[in-house]
Amino acid sequence: MTGKAKQVRVMLVEDSPTVRTLLCHIVDQDPRLALAAVCASAEEALQSIETVAPDVISMDIRLPGMDGIEATRRIMTDHPTPIVVVADSVHDVALSIAMNALKAGALSVVEKPTGLGAASYGAIADTIATQLFIMSQVPVIRQRMNLTAKAPTRPRGNDDRADAALRIIGIAASTGGPPALASVLGALPKTFPIPLLVVQHMGASFMEGFAHWLDGQTELKVEIAKQGDTPQPGYAYVAPGDRHLTLDAQGRMRVGAEAPIASQRPAATLLFQSLAKNVGPKAAGVVLTGMGEDGARGLLEMKTAGGYTIAEDASTAVVFGMPAVAAKLGAARAILPLDQIGARLLHLVEEAHA
Amino acid sequence: MxxxxxxxxxxxxxxxxxxxxxxxxxxxxxxxxxxxxxxxxxxxxxxxxxxxxxxxxxxxxxxxxxxxxxxxxxxxxxxxxxxxxxxxxxxxxxxxxxxxxxPKPETQAPGQDAKPAADATAFLRVDAERVAQLSATVHELSAEIDANAHMAETSAALARESQALSRAIEQALQNPQRAAQALTGLAAQARTLARSAALAARGQAERSWSAERLSAQLREDLARIAMVSADTVFSGMGPMLRDMAQEQGLTAELNVSGLTTEADRALLQSLRDPVIQLLRNALAHGAEAAGERKRHGKPEALQVSLALSARAGRLELRVADDGRGPDWRKIESTARARGLIGRNEAEETSSDDALASLVFEPGFSTAEHVESIAGRGMGLSVVAEAVRRAGGAVHMRQGRPHGTEFVISTPLTAARQSIVLLQDAGARFGLPAYAVERVLDIKPAALGLVGGRQTLSVSQDGNQIIIPVIPLSRVTGTKSAVRADASGEEKVAVAVLRQGETRLGLMADAAEDVREATLVNFEAGHVAPINLAATQLEDGESAPVLDPEIVFQRFLRHDLDLSTDRAQIPVAARARKHVILVVDDSVTTRTLEKSILEAQGYRVILAVDGLDALEALKRDGAEIDLIVADVEMPRLDGFGLLESLKRDASLARLPVIMMTSRAEQADIERGLGLGADAYLVKQSFDQRELLTTIRQLL
Structure with a gap:
C-alpha cells in the first residue's frame, strides 16, 4: 500500500492477560495503529518507555504495584506521552481514579472493551482505536500542574469588567478538560452566586462519574443537568452524555437530543448561542482546552450580544484547539492562562456586586 | 476471528x-x-x-x-x-x-481416560525466570561445545609432536654413533609429549563431564518449564466433593494444601482422575453415621484432605479421610474369597501392609452392593494403573488418629532423570544428578583430617573449600573394600553432594558416567527412607538411588552415624525383564535381532511367521511386552498379523514394530494405518534405532 501514513505506535499497559489479548487484537485490526509494546504493569511501562518511545499509551487504571495515576504523573514528568485511560464506566471507586488520572495529565478516558460477541463490541472497539489515534496527535508538554510559583503571563485583552451583573456562566472544554475544569471551579467558593453550565466532551457512559468526580474537586455542588430545572447559585450543571444543554428564554435548562453539531453532542456552540440569545450581556462564556473548534462560533455570538468571554491561553491549554479558533475569530474579550480564569470570574462577580 | x-x-x-x-x-x-x-x-x-x-x-x-x-x-x-x-x-x-x-454430568465409566479440558491445553504460562535459566544453560552448553572444538586442535598438536618424536628416533637410529647424545634430547621430547598427552586426556575428560552435566541440566530446565502449579489441575475439588457427597445424602468437607506445588503438567493431568476416584472412595468407605462420628468427637461432615508436596524430585499426593478407616478383616476375607490370598495361608493372618496392597487389585471391592460411584471394583485398580504408568506407586494405610490415607508418589517430571552411578563393594548405587555438584577421582592420600573427620580440599569459583567426606558404605551399610585411611595408589571416587551451600563428599570405589534412567519405585514392602527409588540398568540389574535430602539430614543430625537405616539393594530376581516377540521368516534376521535384544537385557521369544506368532501369543501372550515383526512372511504376513492383533481386545494394545525391506510409502502408510507403532526399514537397519524405538514404546 503506497502512500500509507505512518502507523501510530501504541503502548498497552494492562495487567489482565485476557483484556491485553483483546486490546492487542483491537490495535492490530485498526490500520492506523501498530503495537509497539505490551506491559503488564506500570513499572514495566516506565522501564521501557524511553526505548520504546510510543506515540500514545493506553493505560489501565488498576495496576499491581504502582497505580495508573502515579504512572501517568511520572510519564508526564519524565517522558510526556499522550495517555488514554481505559476504565470501567460504572460509577464506582475505579472511576474517580480514572478522573484523577485525567487530572494528572492523561488526555482522555475510554471504556474497557466488551467481548467480541457483545453487540456493543464494534462501537467500543472503534472508540478505543479512534481515541488512541486522535490523542496520539496531541503534542503534550511537560506537566506544569505540579510546579508551584510561576511567573504570570500578561493577560492579553485588558478588558476586565463585565457590562452588566452576571446571571449565568457557560464553560466548555474537551481534551484536557477535566483538570482544567477542576482548576477553574476549584477556585470558586461555595458562596459563588452565579450558577455555571458545563459542556465537557467525553464518552457518554462516563458523564455521571465525571460529574461526581468534579463535585469532589470544588466547593460548588456539581450535578448532571436535568431538563426543565432552573440553575441555582452555588451549583455547576454538567451536560449529560450525548445530549445538548441549552438555556431557554425562561431561564430553565433544556436537555435535547437534536442532531450533533460538527459531530459534537453536547455542543458548546449550542449552549453559548442559547446564552447569547436569551441572556445577552448578563452571561459569561469560557472556552478551555480542547481539540476541534466547538464553542468558538457560539462564543463570538455571546461577545456580540454583550456578554463577557474568555478563552484559555496557549501557555496552559493541553490542546490549543478550541480556544485558538475562538481567539482567531476574535470571540474572546480576554485570553488568560488557566490559573487566572477562576480569579477573573471572581473579580467580575465582585465588581458587579460591589 | x-x-x-x-x-x-x-x-x-x-x-x-x-x-x-x-x-x-x-x-x-x-x-x-x-x-x-x-x-x-x-x-x-x-x-x-x-x-x-x-x-x-x-x-x-x-x-x-x-x-x-x-x-x-x-x-x-x-x-x-x-x-x-x-x-x-x-x-x-x-x-x-x-x-x-x-460441573460435568457423571457419564464417564471408570477407567476411561478423561480428555483434558480443551482450554487448559491451549496455553501454558511459563515462568520468565525459568526461561532465563534455560537460556543460561544453553549458553553454558554452547560455550562447552566451543571448548570441545578446541580439543581437536590439541589432538592435532599431539599428533604432530608424536610424529616429530618418531622422526627424531628414526634419525637417531640411522646415526648410531650419535645415538647416546640424541637419547637425552629424545627423552626430553618424550617427556614433553607425555605431559601434553596427559593434559589433553584430562582436559577431554573434564569437557566430557561438563557437557554431560550441562545437557542433563538442559533437560531439567526444559522439564521445569513444563511445570505448572498443581492448582491449575486440582482446583475445584472442594465443590466437586461437596456435590458428590450431596448426591449421596452425606456431608463432606475438603481441605486442600500444597496447591502451589509445581510438577510436570502432563503428570498432574494424569493424576487428576485417580485423585477424584480416591475422593469418591473416601466418601464410599469412610462415611459413617452421624451418631458414630459424634461419639468419636469428630465434626459432623466427613473431613477429607488432599495434600500435595514435592521433595527430592518426587511428587506426593495424600488423600486422607477421618472416617472409619480400613476394615482389615473385611479386606482379608474379600481377598480370600477372590483367591488373592492362597488357601495355605489360612492359618496366618496377613499383615495390614500386605492387605493394603491387595485393594489395588482389579475386581477387588468390599462394597456390599455396587453403588453409583464406587464399588464396581474398578476404581482403585485404575488408580494404581494410572500411577504406575506415571512411574510411581500408591499405598493405602490406616490414618492417624482415625480414617484412611492414600499416598501417591511419582517422579516429579515424566522425563527420565540423570543419575550418577557409584560402584562400591561390588554393588552399584545411584545419586540423582541434580544433587551432585561434581565427581572427583582422587588418591586416598589427598584426604585431609579436620577435627577427626576426613575432608577434602577443592577449589570452587577460585576459592579453596573444605568438604567433609564419608565413605558411601557408611550410608549404604555395605562393607566397603576401600578403607578410609588407605594410603595406596588406588584411586577412589568422591561424589560431592550439594544442598544449598552445604557440601558432602561420598567416597566410593569408582564412579560411572552420568546416565539418563527412569526411576521406579521399589516393589511393595518396607523401604528405607534413604532409598529414593530404584533404577533399571541396561543389564537388567537394579540399583538403589539414594535420597540426597535424607543423606544430608542424617549427616547433619547424627553427624556421621548413618547406620540407622541401611540402603536396600533390591533382589536382582525381582527386576522383571521385558519380553519381546521377534517374528521373521529369515533365520539370519531372527538370530541377529535376538542377539541384539538379549544383549540389552530383553528376553526374546521367536516366531517364524504370523501364524506362529499368534500361537506364541496364545501361549505366552500375558508375558509378551512388545512385538517386532517382519512384513514379508509366508502363511500370515506382517499386515495380516497386525490385523489379527488389533481385532483381539486382549492383544490390541501390544506395541508392534514392523520391520521391512520395502521402504515404500504405501506400505508404511498401510502399516501405520493398521495400527503399527513404528516402521523400520531393514536396509538402513541401525540397531540403535530399533533399541531406541523399543525403549520408547515400553
Missing part, C-alpha cells in the same frame, strides 16, 4: 484460575491471622471483572463487580477484611467457579 476467540478463552481460563487461587490463598492467610494486601485482592477482583467482560461472560462480570463492591469499604478505610466479608467473598468465588467451569 475464531482464532482470536480461542486465544481469549484460553487466556481467560488461565487468568481466572490465577485470580481464584491468589484470592483464596490470601483469605486462607487472613483467616490464619495474617495481614494481607487488601488492595491486591481488590485489584484481582477488578481484573477478573474486566477479563470476564472481554470474553462475554456478563454473569461472571456481574459477580466480580459485586466482589469489588464488597471489597471497597475495607479498601477505602484502609483496614483488613472482616470474617463476614471473607465468607461472602468465598461464596461469590464459588459461584464464579461454577459459572466458568460448569
Amino acid at each position: 475464531a482464532d482470536i476467540r480461542d486465544q481469549l478463552l484460553a487466556a481467560f481460563s488461565l487468568e481466572h484460575r490465577e485470580h481464584q487461587t491468589a484470592i483464596r490463598e490470601a483469605f486462607a492467610r487472613a483467616r490464619g491471622g495474617e495481614a494481607i494486601d487488601v488492595r491486591e485482592v481488590f485489584r484481582r477482583a477488578h481484573s477478573l471483572k474486566g477479563a470476564a467482560r472481554a470474553v462475554d461472560l456478563p454473569a461472571v462480570e456481574a459477580i466480580a463487580h459485586s466482589l469489588e463492591t464488597l471489597f471497597a469499604p475495607a479498601l477505602e478505610a484502609g483496614v483488613q477484611f472482616s470474617g463476614a466479608e471473607i465468607g461472602q467473598a468465598l461464596t461469590k468465588l464459588d459461584e464464579i467457579e461454577r459459572a466458568v467451569n460448569p
Whole structure:
C-alpha cells in the first residue's frame, strides 16, 4: 500500500492477560495503529518507555504495584506521552481514579472493551482505536500542574469588567478538560452566586462519574443537568452524555437530543448561542482546552450580544484547539492562562456586586 | 476471528484460575491471622471483572463487580477484611467457579481416560525466570561445545609432536654413533609429549563431564518449564466433593494444601482422575453415621484432605479421610474369597501392609452392593494403573488418629532423570544428578583430617573449600573394600553432594558416567527412607538411588552415624525383564535381532511367521511386552498379523514394530494405518534405532 501514513505506535499497559489479548487484537485490526509494546504493569511501562518511545499509551487504571495515576504523573514528568485511560464506566471507586488520572495529565478516558460477541463490541472497539489515534496527535508538554510559583503571563485583552451583573456562566472544554475544569471551579467558593453550565466532551457512559468526580474537586455542588430545572447559585450543571444543554428564554435548562453539531453532542456552540440569545450581556462564556473548534462560533455570538468571554491561553491549554479558533475569530474579550480564569470570574462577580 | 476467540478463552481460563487461587490463598492467610494486601485482592477482583467482560461472560462480570463492591469499604478505610466479608467473598468465588467451569454430568465409566479440558491445553504460562535459566544453560552448553572444538586442535598438536618424536628416533637410529647424545634430547621430547598427552586426556575428560552435566541440566530446565502449579489441575475439588457427597445424602468437607506445588503438567493431568476416584472412595468407605462420628468427637461432615508436596524430585499426593478407616478383616476375607490370598495361608493372618496392597487389585471391592460411584471394583485398580504408568506407586494405610490415607508418589517430571552411578563393594548405587555438584577421582592420600573427620580440599569459583567426606558404605551399610585411611595408589571416587551451600563428599570405589534412567519405585514392602527409588540398568540389574535430602539430614543430625537405616539393594530376581516377540521368516534376521535384544537385557521369544506368532501369543501372550515383526512372511504376513492383533481386545494394545525391506510409502502408510507403532526399514537397519524405538514404546 503506497502512500500509507505512518502507523501510530501504541503502548498497552494492562495487567489482565485476557483484556491485553483483546486490546492487542483491537490495535492490530485498526490500520492506523501498530503495537509497539505490551506491559503488564506500570513499572514495566516506565522501564521501557524511553526505548520504546510510543506515540500514545493506553493505560489501565488498576495496576499491581504502582497505580495508573502515579504512572501517568511520572510519564508526564519524565517522558510526556499522550495517555488514554481505559476504565470501567460504572460509577464506582475505579472511576474517580480514572478522573484523577485525567487530572494528572492523561488526555482522555475510554471504556474497557466488551467481548467480541457483545453487540456493543464494534462501537467500543472503534472508540478505543479512534481515541488512541486522535490523542496520539496531541503534542503534550511537560506537566506544569505540579510546579508551584510561576511567573504570570500578561493577560492579553485588558478588558476586565463585565457590562452588566452576571446571571449565568457557560464553560466548555474537551481534551484536557477535566483538570482544567477542576482548576477553574476549584477556585470558586461555595458562596459563588452565579450558577455555571458545563459542556465537557467525553464518552457518554462516563458523564455521571465525571460529574461526581468534579463535585469532589470544588466547593460548588456539581450535578448532571436535568431538563426543565432552573440553575441555582452555588451549583455547576454538567451536560449529560450525548445530549445538548441549552438555556431557554425562561431561564430553565433544556436537555435535547437534536442532531450533533460538527459531530459534537453536547455542543458548546449550542449552549453559548442559547446564552447569547436569551441572556445577552448578563452571561459569561469560557472556552478551555480542547481539540476541534466547538464553542468558538457560539462564543463570538455571546461577545456580540454583550456578554463577557474568555478563552484559555496557549501557555496552559493541553490542546490549543478550541480556544485558538475562538481567539482567531476574535470571540474572546480576554485570553488568560488557566490559573487566572477562576480569579477573573471572581473579580467580575465582585465588581458587579460591589 | 475464531482464532482470536480461542486465544481469549484460553487466556481467560488461565487468568481466572490465577485470580481464584491468589484470592483464596490470601483469605486462607487472613483467616490464619495474617495481614494481607487488601488492595491486591481488590485489584484481582477488578481484573477478573474486566477479563470476564472481554470474553462475554456478563454473569461472571456481574459477580466480580459485586466482589469489588464488597471489597471497597475495607479498601477505602484502609483496614483488613472482616470474617463476614471473607465468607461472602468465598461464596461469590464459588459461584464464579461454577459459572466458568460448569460441573460435568457423571457419564464417564471408570477407567476411561478423561480428555483434558480443551482450554487448559491451549496455553501454558511459563515462568520468565525459568526461561532465563534455560537460556543460561544453553549458553553454558554452547560455550562447552566451543571448548570441545578446541580439543581437536590439541589432538592435532599431539599428533604432530608424536610424529616429530618418531622422526627424531628414526634419525637417531640411522646415526648410531650419535645415538647416546640424541637419547637425552629424545627423552626430553618424550617427556614433553607425555605431559601434553596427559593434559589433553584430562582436559577431554573434564569437557566430557561438563557437557554431560550441562545437557542433563538442559533437560531439567526444559522439564521445569513444563511445570505448572498443581492448582491449575486440582482446583475445584472442594465443590466437586461437596456435590458428590450431596448426591449421596452425606456431608463432606475438603481441605486442600500444597496447591502451589509445581510438577510436570502432563503428570498432574494424569493424576487428576485417580485423585477424584480416591475422593469418591473416601466418601464410599469412610462415611459413617452421624451418631458414630459424634461419639468419636469428630465434626459432623466427613473431613477429607488432599495434600500435595514435592521433595527430592518426587511428587506426593495424600488423600486422607477421618472416617472409619480400613476394615482389615473385611479386606482379608474379600481377598480370600477372590483367591488373592492362597488357601495355605489360612492359618496366618496377613499383615495390614500386605492387605493394603491387595485393594489395588482389579475386581477387588468390599462394597456390599455396587453403588453409583464406587464399588464396581474398578476404581482403585485404575488408580494404581494410572500411577504406575506415571512411574510411581500408591499405598493405602490406616490414618492417624482415625480414617484412611492414600499416598501417591511419582517422579516429579515424566522425563527420565540423570543419575550418577557409584560402584562400591561390588554393588552399584545411584545419586540423582541434580544433587551432585561434581565427581572427583582422587588418591586416598589427598584426604585431609579436620577435627577427626576426613575432608577434602577443592577449589570452587577460585576459592579453596573444605568438604567433609564419608565413605558411601557408611550410608549404604555395605562393607566397603576401600578403607578410609588407605594410603595406596588406588584411586577412589568422591561424589560431592550439594544442598544449598552445604557440601558432602561420598567416597566410593569408582564412579560411572552420568546416565539418563527412569526411576521406579521399589516393589511393595518396607523401604528405607534413604532409598529414593530404584533404577533399571541396561543389564537388567537394579540399583538403589539414594535420597540426597535424607543423606544430608542424617549427616547433619547424627553427624556421621548413618547406620540407622541401611540402603536396600533390591533382589536382582525381582527386576522383571521385558519380553519381546521377534517374528521373521529369515533365520539370519531372527538370530541377529535376538542377539541384539538379549544383549540389552530383553528376553526374546521367536516366531517364524504370523501364524506362529499368534500361537506364541496364545501361549505366552500375558508375558509378551512388545512385538517386532517382519512384513514379508509366508502363511500370515506382517499386515495380516497386525490385523489379527488389533481385532483381539486382549492383544490390541501390544506395541508392534514392523520391520521391512520395502521402504515404500504405501506400505508404511498401510502399516501405520493398521495400527503399527513404528516402521523400520531393514536396509538402513541401525540397531540403535530399533533399541531406541523399543525403549520408547515400553
